[in-house]
Amino acid sequence: MHGDAMRAVASLAIASLALASCVALQMPGKRARGPLPAPSGELVALESRLRTHVEELAGRIGPRHRSRPGSLGEARDYIEWAWRRSGLTVHREPYASAHGGGVNLWTxxxxxxxxxxVVSAHYDTVANSPGADDDASGVAALLELGARLAPEFAAHPERHERxxxxxxxxxxxxxxxxxxxFHARALAAQGAEVRGMLSLEMLGAYDTAPDTQRFPVALLGLWYSTRADYLAFVGDWDSRELVRRCVGAFRACSPLxxxxxxxxxxxRDIARSDHSQFWKIGVPALMxxxxxxxxxxxxHKRSDTPEKLDYRRLALxxxxxxxxxRVLCSRAPNR
Known part of the structure; x- marks a missing residue:
């Protein structure tokens, strides 16, 4: 068989496998439909804080690439400041690599x-993009998760897993x-019992018009909406139960x-974020x-700027x- 024909057959096989997997995995709950409800005062305030984070990271600081160590340093300082303001202790995890290394932050x-x-987002960008959606939107959400959940977890640690x-x-x-x-390997070396990992990878772009959503495999359009109005939880087949739990919990609490x-x-497109590194240590993980x-x-363009994002839906x-x-970390009485 010639190379082109072999590639065509392989592509068809991959598409068929992907579609079969998606169809076989029925998701719990009902997909939200119709217009979004009027926002509460709390949601409006959250929207404002998220916008502030994105404007700081992607607007004032701009591209956060290893060729701009000063910008990366400013981003790290901002993330640490925001978490500390929420009463959290922040750890810096420097590491070395063939590309010069970097610094993770965790709390x-x-x-x-x-x-x-583990829940994550990445604060770096490609060389010339300010990275408002990729991934200042995810970092903004991560900072607000800390602010929102810290009081709950501190008040009743016995009700939560770490x-x-x-x-x-x-x-x-x-x-x-x-x-x-490096972080995943360190957890594995420590023998940590990691139940699952979620990577927040671009959360701010939405469009309710028809035919605005595309797919890595065209056949997926038979199963998923072609309106780009939804958030996606994407994992590998080994992480399917985590995907189901997340979708069910999200649908139960959100109109998005x-x-x-x-x-x-x-x-391969399902692996394009930090969650894929946790698959390598045997941890269920999704994007x-x-x-x-x-x-x-x-x-990945210069035009990935703060005003492009839908902050109401980012807040949702x-x-x-x-x-x-909250659902994932809830400690069952018998644990």
Whole structure:
């Protein structure tokens, strides 16, 4: 068989596997439909804080690439300041790599030991993009998760499993130089019992018009909406139960539509964030995403600027993810 024909057959096989996996994995709950409800005062305030974070990271600081160490340093300082303002203790995790290394930042909520859940976003960008959606939107949500959940976890640590929030460096650098690679390996070396990991990877781009959502495999359009109005929880087949739990919890607490997908790793687009490094240590992990360039024309461009984002839906996404984390970290009475 000629090379082109072989590639065509392989692509068809991958598409069929991916579609079969998605169809086979029925998601709990009902997808939200119709117009969004009027926002509460709390949601409006959250929207304002998220906008402030994005404007600071992507507007004032701008591109956060290893070729701009000063900008990366400013971003780290801002993340640390925001978490400390929420009463959290912040740890810096420097690491060395062939690309020069970087620094992850993390903080923990809840009990001081025991099973661990990880939620992350990355604060670096490609060289010339200010990275408002990719991934200042995820970092903004991560900072607000800390602010919102810290009082709850501190008041009743016995009701929660441990939660680690991580701001990763070098997501835009190929593995094994990614900050998440070093962090995942360190957790494995420590023998940490990591129950699951969620990577917040671009949360701010939405469009309710028809035919605004594209897919890495065209057949997926038979199963998922072609309106880019939803948040997606995307994992590999081994993480399918985590995907189901997250989708069910999100749909139970948020009016923002969401979808779930668990597919074979042969569909490479499902691995395009820090969660994939946790698969390598045997941890169920997924990406929470607006689907990146499959709906957002400014991906990895100079035009990925703060005014492009939908802050109302970013606030709903953040609020919904907080609800998901509460469910995941809830300690059952018999544990």
């Amino acid at each position: 923990e909520l809840g009990p001081s030991a025991g099973p661990l859940w 939660l680690r929030l991580v701001a990763f460096d070098d997501e835009e650098t190929p593995a094994p130089a990614m900050g998440s690679t 539509p969401c979808e779930g997908m668990a597919a074979p790793r042969a569909l 929470v995403t607006d689907t990146s360039e499959f709906r957002y024309a400014h991906y 996404a953040t609020d919904g993810v907080a609800g998901v984390v």
